Amino acid sequence: MPPFLVASLSHHATPVALREKIAFSAEELSEALTRLARLPGIAEALILSTCNRVELWAVLGRGEMRRRGEEAVRQLLLARSGLSGEELAPYLNLRRGVEAVQHIFRVTCSLDSMVLGEPQILGQVKDAAALAVAAGTTGTLLGRCLERAFKVAKRVRTDTRLGASAVSISSAAVELAGKVFGDLQQRCVMLIGAGEMAELAARSLKRAGCLRIWVANRSVERAELLAAEFGGKGLPLAELEDYLWEADIVISSTGSPTTVLGPGEVERALRRRKRRPVLVVDIAVPRDVDIEVGKLDNVFLYDIDDLGRVVEANRAERAQEAAVAEQIVRAELESFLSWQSSLEVVPLIVSLRNSFQTVQEEEVQRTLRRLGHLPDKDRQAVEALGRAIVNKLLHAPVTELKRAGAQGAEGLDLALATRRLFGLSQDAPPPLQQGSELPSELPADHQPAEEGS
Amino acid sequence: MIPLAIAAGLYLLATVLYLSSLLRVQGQALLPAYRCLELAFLAHAVALAFWIGELGPERLAHLWSVLPVAAWLTVAAYLIIEARFRLQLLGALVVPLVTISLVVSLVAAAGRPPVPPRVEGAVLGIHVLGALLGLGTFCLAAGLSALYLLQERQLKRKNFGAIYRRLPDLHTLDQVSFRLITVGFPIFTLAVVLGAVRAHQGGFGSMGRAYLLALIAWLLFGLVLQGRRTAGWRGRKAALLVLGGFVASTLVLLHRLVW
Numbered sequence: 001m002p003p004f005l006v007a008s009l010s011h012h013a014t015p016v017a018l019r020e021k022i023a024f025s026a027e028e029l030s031e032a033l034t035r036l037a038r039l040p041g042i043a044e045a046l047i048l049s050t051c052n053r054v055e056l057w058a059v060l061g062r063g064e065m066r067r068r069g070e071e072a073v074r075q076l077l078l079a080r081s082g083l084s085g086e087e088l089a090p091y092l093n094l095r096r097g098v099e100a101v102q103h104i105f106r107v108t109c110s111l112d113s114m115v116l117g118e119p120q121i122l123g124q125v126k127d128a129a130a131l132a133v134a135a136g137t138t139g140t141l142l143g144r145c146l147e148r149a150f151k152v153a154k155r156v157r158t159d160t161r162l163g164a165s166a167v168s169i170s171s172a173a174v175e176l177a178g179k180v181f182g183d184l185q186q187r188c189v190m191l192i193g194a195g196e197m198a199e200l201a202a203r204s205l206k207r208a209g210c211l212r213i214w215v216a217n218r219s220v221e222r223a224e225l226l227a228a229e230f231g232g233k234g235l236p237l238a239e240l241e242d243y244l245w246e247a248d249i250v251i252s253s254t255g256s257p258t259t260v261l262g263p264g265e266v267e268r269a270l271r272r273r274k275r276r277p278v279l280v281v282d283i284a285v286p287r288d289v290d291i292e293v294g295k296l297d298n299v300f301l302y303d304i305d306d307l308g309r310v311v312e313a314n315r316a317e318r319a320q321e322a323a324v325a326e327q328i329v330r331a332e333l334e335s336f337l338s339w340q341s342s343l344e345v346v347p348l349i350v351s352l353r354n355s356f357q358t359v360q361e362e363e364v365q366r367t368l369r370r371l372g373h374l375p376d377k378d379r380q381a382v383e384a385l386g387r388a389i390v391n392k393l394l395h396a397p398v399t400e401l402k403r404a405g406a407q408g409a410e411g412l413d414l415a416l417a418t419r420r421l422f423g424l425s426q427d428a429p430p431p432l433q434q435g436s437e438l439p440s441e442l443p444a445d446h447q448p449a450e451e452g453s
Numbered sequence: 454m455i456p457l458a459i460a461a462g463l464y465l466l467a468t469v470l471y472l473s474s475l476l477r478v479q480g481q482a483l484l485p486a487y488r489c490l491e492l493a494f495l496a497h498a499v500a501l502a503f504w505i506g507e508l509g510p511e512r513l514a515h516l517w518s519v520l521p522v523a524a525w526l527t528v529a530a531y532l533i534i535e536a537r538f539r540l541q542l543l544g545a546l547v548v549p550l551v552t553i554s555l556v557v558s559l560v561a562a563a564g565r566p567p568v569p570p571r572v573e574g575a576v577l578g579i580h581v582l583g584a585l586l587g588l589g590t591f592c593l594a595a596g597l598s599a600l601y602l603l604q605e606r607q608l609k610r611k612n613f614g615a616i617y618r619r620l621p622d623l624h625t626l627d628q629v630s631f632r633l634i635t636v637g638f639p640i641f642t643l644a645v646v647l648g649a650v651r652a653h654q655g656g657f658g659s660m661g662r663a664y665l666l667a668l669i670a671w672l673l674f675g676l677v678l679q680g681r682r683t684a685g686w687r688g689r690k691a692a693l694l695v696l697g698g699f700v701a702s703t704l705v706l707l708h709r710l711v712w
Contacts, residue, residue, distance in 0.1 A: 165618070176608075178622060179604070179608060179617070179622050179623065180608065180622060180623050180624065181622060181623075181624045182621070182622035182623075182624040182625045183624070271685075273685075274684075274685025274687075275684075275685035275686065275687055275688065276685070276687065277623065277624075277687075277688060294609075297688060297689055297690065298687070298688040298689070300608050300609065302611070306611050309611065309613060310613050313613040313614065314613075317618070
C-alpha cells in the first residue's frame, strides 16, 4: 500500500461555514505547509485550500511513523477547526493508500468538483504544488504522484469532453453566441435592462472577447453605471432603436410586464445591418421579446428556459464523459501503483536475489558440465561454493536495503539506485517466490502492493 | 486504371468510416476516417500519373477523363479547409461525391470506344477542366451550406443535441462557403463562356438542355455573390441558393456524361 494520506474537508460533506474556518489564506499557506511537513511521521506534504475544499495531501513515514503522521494531521485539523474529534468526524474524510492517490488524481482532473469538469481546480492544484516544491515539502513519491495527476488532467482534457461545454446560464449564452458567430472578437453586445443576470452574461461575453457593450435602460444613470464597468455606453431605452442594428448579441432582462422588443423593430434593424445574424437572449420573466422575433430569418431567439436546456444537455454530456475520465484515472492509477511498488524494498530484495541466483546457477552448471569426472560429493561442494559467494555478496546490500526501507524517503532513493545499478525492471516487481528467504522482520506494511491494498 | 480503382476503393472505405462515426461526439471519433482519406488522396495522386500516362494527352479533353483530376483537386482543397477550420463533418459530404465521380470515370473509361478521330484542341480541354474545377469548389461550398442549414435548424428549433455540438458555428460555415464560391465562380464563368462559343460554332454538338442548366447554375451562384453584396442575402437564403446552384451544375455534368 502506498504510504499516502489525504485528509479532506470538501463541499461533499463540509458546510461552507466550517470550510471557511479551516481554509488557509495565501499568506498563511507556506508557513502552515512547512509546519505540517515538520510534524512527526510526515515525509512529504501539500496543502490544497480552495473555496470548495481544504485538503492535506501527505506521504507518511513507515511503520509506527505512519500512525503518528496520521494522528498529527488529525490534530492539526482539530486545532484549526476548534472542534472536538467527535464533532469533526462527520466532515473529515480520510483516505489512505491507493484510495488517497486515486483521490488526488480525481480532484486534479475535476472529477470531484462541485461543477463537474470545471477548469479552475487544475490551476489551483498546480499552484499548491508549486508552493510545496518551493517550500521543499515534496519528494520522490508526492512529486511523482502530482506529475501523474497533471498527466491525467491533461489526458482527460484532450480525450474527453468533460469540461468542454457550458454548465451555467451565463456561459450557456456565451456558448450559443459561439455557435452563431464563431469567434466573438469584435462582436457588439446590447444589454436591455441592467439586471443582475444580464450583467453576469455580459461579463462572460466580455471575457470571451466581445468588443463593445452597450446598456439601454429606463434609467440612464443606472445604464451608464453598468456600461462604465465594461467600458461601454449607457443609453435611455427610447434610443434603443438607433443603436440596435449594430448589436450582434442582444440580452434583454428588464422588469417590464409587456414586450420591449417586437418583430418590427428587429426587422428594421436587420435590414440596416444587411441581414447579418443576431442572437437575442431574453432572460426576463415575463419575457421581453415577442416570440415572433424568433421566426425572422437570421435571428436566433432564446429565453431563460432554452438556456436552461443547454445547461441540462451539457450536464448530461458531462456525466457521460465523467465515466470515460474515470477510466483514464483508473489506468493511470495502475501505472503509478506499479511504479510505486517497484520502490518497495521487499519485492526489490526478492528480484535482486533472483537475479544473482540465476547468474550463480548458470555459471555453476556450465562449469560442472566441463568437470564431468568429479564425484557427486565434489559437485555438491562446487554448488555450495557458488551459493556461498552469492549470499556473502548479497549480505551487505540486503541488510542496508532493509535498514533504509524502514526509513521511508531514504529507502526510496536507495531502491531506485539499486534497480538502476543491477538493471532490475522498474515496472513489474516479481511475485514473491515460495522458499526464498524473506526478511520477515520488516514491518507489516512492507508487504508487496498486491497484498497490501 | 487499376491504381485509380484502388484509390476509389480507399475513398469508399473513407466514406464508410465517415458515415459510421458521424454522430459520435468524442473528440477523436473521425480520426480513422480522416487518416483513410489522406491515404486515399496519396493513392489518388499516384493513380493520376498512371491515368494520364495510359490515356494520352488527347483524351484528356473528355469529361470522364478529366473528372479524376478535378476530384483530386477538390480533395486537396478540402484537406486545406479541414486543416484551417477543422470542419471534419464536411468530409462526410464530400468524400462520397468524390468516390462516385471516380467510379463514374472508371465505368466511362471501360465502356469508351477508342479515341475519336478529331482532336478537339485546347479550348475544349480548358472548358472541361474549368467546368469541373468550378464544380469541385461548388461541391465543397454546397457541403458547407448543407451543414449550415442543418446547424441553423438545430439552433432555430433549439435542439441542443449531438448534431448541435458536433457541427461548427454558423459564421464559419457561411464564410468559408462564400469564399469558395468567390473562387469558383470566375473559373466556372470561363467554362460557360467557352462552352457557349464552342456550341455556337457547332463544335459541341447539340447541347441545348445542358446549356440551359449551366446558365441556371451560373445565375444562381451569381445571385449568391451579388445578393450578399447589395441586399445582404446570407445565412439560410444564401445556403439554399448555393445548394440549388450545385444541383443545377451537377445536372449539367450528368447530362454531358450521359449524352
